[in-house]
Amino acid sequence: MLTQQTYIMLKPDALKRQLLGEIITRIEKKGYQIVQAKLMQLDAPIIAEHYAHLTDQPFYPKLERYMLSGPVFGMVLEGEDVIRGMRNMMGPTNVFEAAPGTIRGDYATDVTYNLIHGSDTPETAEAEIKRFFG
Numbered sequence: 001m002l003t004q005q006t007y008i009m010l011k012p013d014a015l016k017r018q019l020l021g022e023i024i025t026r027i028e029k030k031g032y033q034i035v036q037a038k039l040m041q042l043d044a045p046i047i048a049e050h051y052a053h054l055t056d057q058p059f060y061p062k063l064e065r066y067m068l069s070g071p072v073f074g075m076v077l078e079g080e081d082v083i084r085g086m087r088n089m090m091g092p093t094n095v096f097e098a099a100p101g102t103i104r105g106d107y108a109t110d111v112t113y114n115l116i117h118g119s120d121t122p123e124t125a126e127a128e129i130k131r132f133f134g
């Protein structure tokens with residue numbers, strides 16, 4: 001049994017498309033606890049910090065515009081093996097590989113506009129929770 005925390009961020013398209021309730025319902029039905037949550041408008045420096053591994057990619061300007069395009073909903077979730085569990089529920093980054101039943105597989109059709117972010121390791125979860133919740 002491994003109770004851990006992860007940082008989940010519902011991206012601007014999730015809010016614009018009014019999918020917040022739908023996605024949060026899935027998370028709650030799965031059994032994960034929301035222990036912190038807030039609506040935030042990100043700025044360019046925090047986006048660059050969060051996506052530091054991607055700033056030299058040709059698609060980064062598009063990713064930055066997307067993340068600046070409206071508020072995001074950040075959450076800290078707690079549960080058994082929640083980091084891996086949420087990555088499974090989200091589906092892969094490339095929505096064309098995301099199976100039906102996953103959040104990206106069911107609701108997203110574009111590699112950039114893929115609705116949700118989730119930490120991928122305990123180390124990044126800790127850093128991201130600190131970044132967005134202090």
Ligand SMILES: Nc1ncnc2c1ncn2[C@@H]1O[C@H](COP(=O)(O)OP(=O)(O)OP(=O)(O)O)[C@@H](O)[C@H]1O
Nearest residue numbers: 054059063092093111112113114116117118119120
């Ligand atoms: N090849 C690409 N073309 C366009 N956008 C991309 C591409 N790869 C990634 N992105 C965008 O950058 C985000 C971060 O990519 P990363 O490789 O960190 O994947 P991820 O860990 O699944 O995503 P996230 O960090 O948002 O959870 C993706 O979620 C997507 O919005």
